[in-house]
Amino acid sequence: MSVSSETAVVLPAHLHARPAGQVVQAAARFQAEVEIEYAGKVANARGVLAVMALGATAGTTVTLRASGPDAAEAVDAVAAVLSAAS
């Protein structure tokens, strides 16, 4: 059975290179596919260039969506990385 999960995160910092790398590290630990949506653009959370190319800036909101057996855990892990970005 496929499970979906979604959450929104307000970014404390720009989603630049280092946090984007941490997002990939976090997302890769799960089977679920995680997507990040920002301003109408969607990036696979395992693609560091696509995540950076979202151009998401501090104070804005991104939406995380995951589907897969561990979707909820995957969304939580990526949300935690984004919430802690500096």
Added chain:
Amino acid sequence: MTRFVGIVLVSHSAELAAGLRELLSQVGGASLTVEAAGGTDEGGIGTSYDLVRAAIEKADGGAGVLVLPDLGSSVLTARAVLDDIATPGVVIVDAPFVEGALAAAVIAATGADLATAVAAAEEARDVRKL
């Protein structure tokens, strides 16, 4: 223990390769093996067969090596080395130098295999930065 795909950066400039290596370690994590093979044997602008070959041997931890040249003679030198060592686990990738290296390094640091790292680097050809 996880074995990581090794990455070799081949550039005309030692500083360019070393600087990119530093960036990759910041974004991808310190667990990764990234070797810089930039410049000539004398430290000038150009490429060195011996430096590239040594870097590949050093980067090979058993999970394969991805070789990324910047342009021109970097490509030719990397190809010459690969022709001589002829190991299926060492591949040269056609991708943008900075973006391709970063995409490969970040995914390799998660323990991804060589084919996945190569695909990530090649995808960098199509990812717009704006």
